[in-house]
Amino acid sequence: VAGKPFRIALAGLGTVGVGVVKALHQNAGLIAARAGRPVEIAAVSARNKKKKRGVDLSGCTWVTDAKALAEIPGLDAVVELIGGAEGPAHDLVKASLKNGIPVVTANKALLAHHGYRLAKLAEDKGAALKYEAAVAGGIPVIKSLREGFAANNIKAVYGILNGTCNYILTEMRETGRDFADVLNDAQAKGYAEADPSFDIDGVDAAHKLCILSALAFGVRPDFKSLKISGIRHITARDILAAQELGFRIKLLGSARRTDKGIVQSVEPCLVPIASPMGAVEGVYNAVFVEGDFVGTGLSVGRGAGEGPTASAVVADLIDLARGFCVPAFGIPAASLKKGGWTDTGGIVSHFYLHVVVLDRPGVLADIAAIMRDHEVSIEAVLQRGRDPDKPVSVVITSHPAPQGRVEKAVAQIAKLRSVAGRPCLMRIENF
Amino acid sequence: VAGKPFRIALAGLGTVGVGVVKALHQNAGLIAARAGRPVEIAAVSARNKKKKRGVDLSGCTWVTDAKALAEIPGLDAVVELIGGAEGPAHDLVKASLKNGIPVVTANKALLAHHGYRLAKLAEDKGAALKYEAAVAGGIPVIKSLREGFAANNIKAVYGILNGTCNYILTEMRETGRDFADVLNDAQAKGYAEADPSFDIDGVDAAHKLCILSALAFGVRPDFKSLKISGIRHITARDILAAQELGFRIKLLGSARRTDKGIVQSVEPCLVPIASPMGAVEGVYNAVFVEGDFVGTGLSVGRGAGEGPTASAVVADLIDLARGFCVPAFGIPAASLKKGGWTDTGGIVSHFYLHVVVLDRPGVLADIAAIMRDHEVSIEAVLQRGRDPDKPVSVVITSHPAPQGRVEKAVAQIAKLRSVAGRPCLMRIENF
Numbered sequence: 001v002a003g004k005p006f007r008i009a010l011a012g013l014g015t016v017g018v019g020v021v022k023a024l025h026q027n028a029g030l031i032a033a034r035a036g037r038p039v040e041i042a043a044v045s046a047r048n049k050k051k052k053r054g055v056d057l058s059g060c061t062w063v064t065d066a067k068a069l070a071e072i073p074g075l076d077a078v079v080e081l082i083g084g085a086e087g088p089a090h091d092l093v094k095a096s097l098k099n100g101i102p103v104v105t106a107n108k109a110l111l112a113h114h115g116y117r118l119a120k121l122a123e124d125k126g127a128a129l130k131y132e133a134a135v136a137g138g139i140p141v142i143k144s145l146r147e148g149f150a151a152n153n154i155k156a157v158y159g160i161l162n163g164t165c166n167y168i169l170t171e172m173r174e175t176g177r178d179f180a181d182v183l184n185d186a187q188a189k190g191y192a193e194a195d196p197s198f199d200i201d202g203v204d205a206a207h208k209l210c211i212l213s214a215l216a217f218g219v220r221p222d223f224k225s226l227k228i229s230g231i232r233h234i235t236a237r238d239i240l241a242a243q244e245l246g247f248r249i250k251l252l253g254s255a256r257r258t259d260k261g262i263v264q265s266v267e268p269c270l271v272p273i274a275s276p277m278g279a280v281e282g283v284y285n286a287v288f289v290e291g292d293f294v295g296t297g298l299s300v301g302r303g304a305g306e307g308p309t310a311s312a313v314v315a316d317l318i319d320l321a322r323g324f325c326v327p328a329f330g331i332p333a334a335s336l337k338k339g340g341w342t343d344t345g346g347i348v349s350h351f352y353l354h355v356v357v358l359d360r361p362g363v364l365a366d367i368a369a370i371m372r373d374h375e376v377s378i379e380a381v382l383q384r385g386r387d388p389d390k391p392v393s394v395v396i397t398s399h400p401a402p403q404g405r406v407e408k409a410v411a412q413i414a415k416l417r418s419v420a421g422r423p424c425l426m427r428i429e430n431f
Numbered sequence: 432v433a434g435k436p437f438r439i440a441l442a443g444l445g446t447v448g449v450g451v452v453k454a455l456h457q458n459a460g461l462i463a464a465r466a467g468r469p470v471e472i473a474a475v476s477a478r479n480k481k482k483k484r485g486v487d488l489s490g491c492t493w494v495t496d497a498k499a500l501a502e503i504p505g506l507d508a509v510v511e512l513i514g515g516a517e518g519p520a521h522d523l524v525k526a527s528l529k530n531g532i533p534v535v536t537a538n539k540a541l542l543a544h545h546g547y548r549l550a551k552l553a554e555d556k557g558a559a560l561k562y563e564a565a566v567a568g569g570i571p572v573i574k575s576l577r578e579g580f581a582a583n584n585i586k587a588v589y590g591i592l593n594g595t596c597n598y599i600l601t602e603m604r605e606t607g608r609d610f611a612d613v614l615n616d617a618q619a620k621g622y623a624e625a626d627p628s629f630d631i632d633g634v635d636a637a638h639k640l641c642i643l644s645a646l647a648f649g650v651r652p653d654f655k656s657l658k659i660s661g662i663r664h665i666t667a668r669d670i671l672a673a674q675e676l677g678f679r680i681k682l683l684g685s686a687r688r689t690d691k692g693i694v695q696s697v698e699p700c701l702v703p704i705a706s707p708m709g710a711v712e713g714v715y716n717a718v719f720v721e722g723d724f725v726g727t728g729l730s731v732g733r734g735a736g737e738g739p740t741a742s743a744v745v746a747d748l749i750d751l752a753r754g755f756c757v758p759a760f761g762i763p764a765a766s767l768k769k770g771g772w773t774d775t776g777g778i779v780s781h782f783y784l785h786v787v788v789l790d791r792p793g794v795l796a797d798i799a800a801i802m803r804d805h806e807v808s809i810e811a812v813l814q815r816g817r818d819p820d821k822p823v824s825v826v827i828t829s830h831p832a833p834q835g836r837v838e839k840a841v842a843q844i845a846k847l848r849s850v851a852g853r854p855c856l857m858r859i860e861n862f
Contacts, residue, residue, distance in 0.1 A: 140579025
C-alpha cells in the first residue's frame with residue numbers, strides 16, 4: 001500500500017496496549033489496505049521499558065513521561081491507554097489536543113468526567129477525539145450511535161455494560177452460589193479486580209452510560225446526575241426467584257427520554273429469559289438502542305479484554321488515517337445540552353420485590369396494605385415453605401406503577417417489625 | 432446550522448423513498464447538526480407525480496426518467512431506491528457515478544450482481560458508493576464490517592437476513608401451522624409479497640450475504656458461487672422436533688473462512704433456543720460476526736420496512752455530508768480477490784435429519800446402516816408413535832461430521848423404498 005505512514009504514539013503498555021501492538025503487527029497488511037496507508041508505531045510510553053511483553057517495539061522511541069509524547073513532531077495520533085480520570089492520562093490527552101494531535105482513548109472515566117471540556121478542546125484545535133474502546137470494545141456502539149443511527153431521534157439506550165458483573169450474575173445462576181462466594185472465585189480467576197468496587201458497585205457501567213447518553217441525546221456527559229446501584233445485595237434467592245418468574249437479573253445502564261427530561265440510571269433489573277438481552281451471559285456486554293425511525297435493536301459482544309479493546313482502538317486509528325473526523329459526541333460541543341435530567345421516580349414499570357420476613361400471621365397482609373396505600377397493585381406472590389418465627393423469603397411482582405411510588409412503599413415495608421434485612425427492589429424491563 | 436446545504440436527488444418514492452423524505456423532514460434539525468450542514472432534497476423521480484404520499488415535495492424538481500437525475504448540476508448525492516439488478520436502477524447508478532456523483536442505494540440485487548464493477552467505477556471517478564440500507568436496514572452492519580471491525584481478520588459472518596422467512600418460521604412455531612398456511616396468511620397481512628419466491632427461496636438473503644462476504648473477506652461479490660436453499664420444505668413437524676431438541680429453525684446466510692477457501696451458503700439451520708441468535712424472532716434480522724481480535728458478536732434489529740431502511744439511507748447521506756469516503760467494500764476495488772470459494776462439503780457440524788418412513792420392520796436399521804457406511808455417527812433418534820405401514824416421522828441428529836459426507840448418506844437414504852418424500856437435512860449451528 002502506498003501512502004504516507006500514519007504515525008502514532010502509544011501511552012500505556014498493559015494488556016490493552018500490548019493488544020493494540022499485536023493487532024497492528026499481526027494484521028498490518030489488511031489494516032494498511034483498509035486505512036489506505038500503513039499504521040506505524042513511532043513512540044511508546046510505559047513505566048518499565050525492560051518488562052517482557054511478547055511484542056517487538058525495538059524501532060520505537062521510548063518516553064518515560066507519557067505527556068512528553070504530545071511533543072513528538074510529526075505524529076498523526078496519540079493513543080492513551082493509561083486509564084483514570086485524572087493524572088497522567090488526563091494530562092496527556094489535554095496536551096495532545098492542545099497541540100492539535102488527534103487522540104484515541106479507551107478511558108471511560110476520563111470521558112465521563114471531562115468529556116465535554118475535552119470535546120470542546122478537540123474541536124477548537126481541529127483534532128479528533130475518538131474513544132470506541134471506552135464502551136463495550138467488542139461492539140462498535142460509539143460508531144453506531146454517532147453515525148449508524150444518526151438519522152434518528154434516540155428514545156432510549158440500555159445496556160449490559162460491565163462484563164465482570166454479568167459474569168458474576170451468570171455464575172450465581174448456574175451454580176446457585178451466593179454473591180460473595182462467586183466474587184472470590186472471580187477474583188482468583190482474574191475476572192474481577194482485587195478491589196472490585198468499581199465494577200460491582202456500578203461505577204464502571206455508569207461511566208460508560210454517561211458516554212452513551214451524551215451521544216444518544218446530545219447532552220454533556222454528566223456523571224453526577226446518575227443514580228447508581230450495584231449488585232452486592234443480590235442473593236442466590238433473587239436469582240432463583242427471577243428464574244422461576246421467567247427472568248434473569250442483569251446490571252443495566254439505562255437512559256431514556258421522557259416528557260420530563262432524560263432519566264439515567266445503573267441498577268440491577270429483571271429481563272425476560274427468552275429475550276435477546278436475557279440470553280446475554282458471562283462476560284458479554286450488550287447495548288439496546290431505540291430510535292424513532294430505526295425502531296429497536298440490540299448488539300452483543302465482548303466488553304473488555306485484550307482483543308476486543310485493541311480491535312476498537314485500531315478501528316479508531318483506521319478512521320483517522322482515512323481522514324474521517326466527526327465531533328466527539330456527534331454534534332458540535334457548543335450544541336451539547338447541559339442537564340435536562342429527571343430522576344427515576346417517573347419510570348412506570350412492573351417491579352420485583354424480595355422481602356425476608358419472620359413468618360408470623362399478618363405479615364403479608366401488612367405488606368399488601370402498604371402497597372395498596374401507595375396504589376401499587378400486586379401481580380404475583382411467591383412464598384416457599386413455612387417455618388413459624390423463622391425468616392422466610394417473600395417475592396412479589398407488581399403491576400405497572402411509577403418507580404417513585406414503589407420505592408416509597410418499599411421504604412415503609414422495610415420498617416415493618418417482621419421484615420428482616422433490606423428489601424430488594426428491582427425494575428422488570430421488557431425487551 | 433451554517434454550511435452549504437447537501438443537495439440530493441431521490442429516485443423512487445415507494446415505502447422506503449417516502450420514509451427517507453419523512454426522516455429528512457421530521458429530524459431536519461438533528462440531521463443538520465450531525466451532518467454539519469442541512470440535507471436538502473433538490474430533485475425526485477417517480478412514476479406518478481400525482482399520487483398522494485403524505486409528504487411535501489413541492490420545492491423539488493420532478494423528473495420522469497430516473498437516469499436524468501444524474502445530469503442535474505450541483506448535486507452532492509443521488510439516492511437510488513428503485514430496486515432491481517438491471518434496468519433503471521442500474522442505469523441511474525452507473526450514470527451518477529460516471530458523472531462523479533456519490534450514490535446511496537438500498538439495492539442488494541444490484542450490488543450482489545454488479546458490486547465489483549460499480550465499486551471500481553466509483554473509485555475511478557472519486558465518488559462514493561454507499562449501501563447501508565441494502566442489508567438489515569435496522570442494523571448498521573455495513574458500517575460495522577467496513578469500519579468498526581476493520582482491525583480484524585474476519586473468520587465468519589452469519590445472519591438471519593430475511594425478515595419474511597423469519598416471520599414465517601416464527602409463526603409456524605407459535606401456531607403449529609404448516610408452511611403454506613402461514614405463507615398465505617403473511618401474504619394477506621402484507622408481510623410477504625404476492626410472488627414470495629425471492630424471499631422464501633433464499634434469493635434475497637443470498638444477495639445480502641454476497642455483500643457481507645465481500646466486506647468481510649475482501650472478495651468480489653459473487654452471487655453465482657452461492658449455495659442457496661429456502662424454507663418451502665420446512666414442515667410443522669420439523670419446527671416441533673427442533674424445539675424438542677432445544678433448537679429453533681432459522682434461514683441462515685453464512686460465510687466462513689476455511690483452510691480450503693471461503694464457504695458461503697444460504698440454508699435453513701438449527702440454532703439453540705437459548706442463544707442470542709435463537710431468540711431473534713418475527714421480522715427481526717440478526718448478524719453474527721467473528722474476528723481474530725474482536726471475538727464474536729451479534730447484532731439484532733429490524734431488517735426492512737420504511738423506518739429502518741430510511742434510517743440507514745440517511746446515515747449514509749450524513750457520512751457523505753461530513754465528507755467521509757471509503758472504498759465501497761472497504762479496500763480498493765483492485766485489491767478485491769476473485770473467487771477463492773469452496774463448497775459446503777467440508778463444514779464439520781452436527782446435523783438434523785427428518786425422514787418420513789413407512790413403519791415397517793428394519794427401516795431404522797437400513798437408515799442407520801447407511802449412515803454408518805458413510806461414517807456418520809448417530810447422536811439421537813426421535814420417533815413418535817407407531818402405526819404399521821403408515822408414514823411415520825423419524826428425526827435423527829448426528830455427531831459432528833463433514834456436510835458432504837452427510838449429504839451423500841442422505842441421498843442414499845432418500846432412495847430407500849420405505850422412505851416417503853424428500854428427507855429434510857439441516858446443519859446445527861452452535862451460537
